[in-house]
Amino acid sequence: MKLNILIAILLTWQAGVMGQDSVVHVAYKTIDKKDLPGAVSILNPRQYLDKHYGTYPLEGTAAFIGGNNFWSLGSPLVLIDGVPRSINDITANEIEQISFLKGANAIVLYGSRAANGVMLITTKRGRPGVSQINVRANSGITMPKSYPDYLGSAEYMRYYNQALQNDGLPALYADSTIANYAAHTNPYRYPDIDYFSSQYVRKLYNTHSANAEFSSGTDRARFYALAGFQNQNSLLNFGEGKNEHNTRLNLRGNIDLKLNDFISTYVNVSTVFYTNRNALGNYWQRADSLQPQRFAPLIPISAVAPGSKDAQALIKGSRNILDGRYLFSGTQQFLTNPITDVYAAGYNKFTSRQFQYTNGIDVDLKNVTKGLSLHGQMSIDYSNTYNESVNNTYAIYVPTWSNGTGTDTITQLSMYNKDSKTGTQNLSNTWSDQLIDFNVHLDYVNIFKQKHHLAAMLMADGLRRRQTGDFQYRTNANAGVQLAYDYDHKYYADLSGAVVNSTKLPAGKRVAFSPTASLGWVLSEENFLKGSDVVDRLKLTASAGIVNTDLDFDVNSYYLYNAVYSPTAYFSWADGTYTNRTTTISRGENLNLTYAKRKEVNLSIAGSLFKNKIDFLASLFYIKKDGMPVQSYSLYPGYFFTGYPPTSFVPYTNFAANRYQGLDFQVNFHQTAGAVKLSIGAAGTYVTTKALKRDELFTDAYRNRAGKPVDAIFGLKSQGLFANQNEIDNHGMQKFGTVKPGDIRYADQNGDNVIDERDEVMIGRWGSPFTGGINVTAQWKDLTLFVLGTGSFGGTGIRSGDYYWVTGAAKYSAVVRDANYPRLTTLGSGNNFRYSDFWTYSTDRINISKVQLTWSFPKSLLKNAFVKGMNIYVSGSDLLTIAKNRAILELNIGSLPQTRFYNFGIKGEF
Structure with missing residues (x-):
């Protein structure tokens, strides 16, 4: 019996060391996959990285993992090797496993900070007796999906004249002027600037990357090392834009040492060096705001009249003549512009450096008590960022054109600003982040009578962090206990809890204490299912718990429980002879402020069918997040607060509450048909949310946020556009400014014949209740085809911003061509440009997110070669969006465009 126990322990240890797929990393330990609690999903990049290559660790997770959004509770706690870090600190190449800990029972040992879920990322380690070198190189092109569609100069002028006419104002642009701009005979005098044309923007840009992995080891010492590099250039194809680039160098080393039969230690070191160089001037944002007819960015010197002595003198004195042919242009109002900035304003170089160090020790205390062990880990992370820029100034010239001889000629130049290149490098926006994290846990694992498995853990965790601008350390501390039992891997029970501490709360x-409990039952081990031809394994898990959390407090709000007094405006008396300042209060004191609570019940089912051809995992969950801190004005009399001067004696209280419920699932099907191996996987998450309690006292129940989704959008219900003044006169008064024919007509919800904020109702929700995807792998001989699709349904978007809400002198986009577009105006439109269902659109979409074809060199060709394996692959990412509103969904305004990526790669194993 003792021999069997020893063999079982050794096999478990070996599986953990070798990172086999049957071992799962959960809170502070590893367990066998068959013992996995409910509401936990895992990804093993080793399984799919060769067929679905990418550097971002979470690419396509919606198609693999149910609940990959952690049930829409908020941002999860991301842990890399147990330490709070950013997902951007790591690439997929470095990862052994990603565990999605969703249920309260799975996250509670991490304390308050884990209340929204935990993403536990475990990096690769060396394997005893296995020496391996993997080298991978990739080269790809990135192509924009779309650019904003703005009106050209002549069309803009016609529509702007129409807007003036709608306002009862005379036209600004004469027909002859519009004709000159439409003719394009002189683009310098009558410019029509398209900032997204091929003159300024490439059709594509390049990305190159390479990485090398090294691993080896013995029973006494093991190591894993990775070096990776990536470089990417820019879409801009002129001036400083040609020098724009991103580079990232990352290095990782993981070392494991077995000091003796009782003590092992490990060291993890990771560094990331990132730089981004870009032209000054914010090209993409300004390109979406500057009208095309304002001015040509360049003035041809050849167009300046030779006899204009003053103009010729300015040319000779200029230090910024582009290609010996052009001066920089502008106006007295626009002394810079996106194009001349790229040529002459200089550049900014953003630098980020990160260093992460982790050291741990594992002590086997079997000489004290069989199955007892002690584990400790300490980490020190440091990162800093800064901007290094060269800031130049340059002169711009405003031309005076003449056509006295029948040819457009510049007879005069006016200069503004001056040329200056100091060569000084300016350092700014320095920022640093320092983190110290430690944890220690005492574990007890034993087996009694070969069927009774007992595990216990006593742990403590502490963190101290400080960033630039912090007045005090950000801290986290919690202690936890776990008692787990299973009988013959058939019946499971788990009691886990954490004692949490938060400096954001008053001293008392x-x-x-956060308690949780979980029960599991493997039905397939019962006589009524054992030996079934259909069911291979079937496990039910139910868990419940309460997790105390301070995540609902603002990160910098450490004193919400205190009253806050501050000086405010001056007042005077005696005809201004004397002055003094008043004192105001912004919140009252509440020394009973406490944690918000995540109260949860979930039920999970996992298993496999038909000789493991189908495996599945699904979870049902109900979560109430109660006691979120708000200032509950509705609970206090009106004299507790005033609008001017702004004063409030109302304290923060644990008042607001939300509900989250739904289900997630993942299922995989495996089948071999002749020489083709087929695998199909699908995953999805459906979440409904409800605001249970809000601080509100609306007269009309339809305005209540309580009872609506947490991410509900409120606005007016539209009834089309007013066709004439008679319709306006016979409709309720709309109190959002002057209303004229062509403006949006709104529904009167409360029947008071006045349309104002009291007529706002729910018009959608920001998030998508359902998200999911499907992945398909077809392997034939040495060829593997992988296809990944994702989708989301039920969400709503709002068309807003200057691109859709065109008013005043804003740049006009193509939306104004729509016959159903509201009345154009140069005076502003508070009536039309506000949240209403006139501007909503469905965000439902299906994405073909990835297609990759991989060819593996036949083993027969590599026999007796130093190369053990070779893969060549081509792939495309973000290839197609299938959606009713695809044009809106794929459009970025004021920033880099959305893109498609095409990649060629090669991987060698040595």
């Missing part, structure tokens, strides 16, 4: 309320 900082400590709380």
